Amino acid sequence: MLGYKNIEKVKPAGIELTDRLVGVQRVTKVTKGGRAFGFSAIVVVGDGKGVVGYGLGKSKEVASAxxxxxxxxxxxxxxIPLDGHTVPHEIExxxxxxxVFLRPASHGTGLIAGGAVRAVLESVGIHDVLSKxxxxxxxxxxVKATFKALLNLRSANVVARQRGISISKVFNGK
Known part of the structure; x- marks a missing residue:
């Protein structure tokens, strides 16, 4: 997915996933016999606990797309690494x-996002975030920009391990 190496891929077996339709578009293929119409759909699925994926489908009928x-x-x-109810740090x-720009928000702020960004964040299970x-x-x-941002998130534990320092030094400096 988008060519990342440090991604934890997840198998769908045993996970209860919900899907959200982000968009359906009617597409046209022009042939010498006239126009052939079809449909293209983009869907985001997630468990609401940090597991998420997106997919594209094309077909002659909307339902099969x-x-x-x-x-x-x-x-x-x-x-996706979550910090409880929000993202661990700002990212764009x-x-x-x-x-897409995402910023952590305090508990109770809500999901301030629109359209495709909201669908992805709801599927991940993020409840409080500011986005633009x-x-x-x-x-x-x-959707792909939102996934790119989410895949580049790192928790404080990961940052501390990568730098070889304690978690308190990640937050407090020296």
Missing amino acids: IAKAVEDAKKNLVR ARYGGGH SKGSSNPHNV
């Missing part, structure tokens, strides 16, 4: 023209 997208999403599940990411989506509003690019 969505079903294909759900199956594709289940093949691309990853685990770009994918194509989509630019800039640039392209194309749901494909926004």
